Amino acid sequence: MKAISLLLLRVATGLLLLIWGIVRLGAPEMGAHVSNKYYGGLGQATAIQMIWGSALVVVGLLCIAGLWRRFSYAAQAIILVTGALSIWKYLLDPLGLYLLTRETSQILFFPSLGMAAATLVLLAFRDEDSLSLDARFGWR
Secondary structure: OHHHHHHHHHHHHHHHHHHHHHHHHHOHHHHHHHHHHHOOOOOOOHHHHHHHHHHHHHHHHHHHHOOOHHHHHHHHHHHHHHHHHHOHHHHHOOOOOOOOOOOOOOHHHOHHHHHHHHHHHHHHOHHHOOOOHHHHHOOO
16 A cells, blocks of 8 residues: 555656646746746746756656656655745645735645645655656666
8 A cells, every 4th residue: 555655646746747847848938927926036037947847847757657766756855845835825824814815825825735745755755665667677
């Protein structure tokens, strides 16, 4: 059951990165909008969106496959945990009760907390992820 649970976490978190990477590659203006609204404009340039989108696709695919887990899980954790930390107000006040207003709150961001936690679980149990390609090939 643990191996299947880790596989499901790996696929779910990797798909998130893959989908966001594809969105940024296909519609860099959407990524720029997110950058402007939630990250103070950091990385809004189209070229940066394309590079970032490519990186998300690569890390997402590596995580889904369970390849180079030492690198890919760490990269995924940095991406998802940093992403969650950058929207901390939305995580602490998803309903807009005390840090945000009801108009500025965004309940759809709350699952970012679960995704960040899931990637940390993957990192913590990396050696027990027996259904990864790394494990299948005998790579550590």
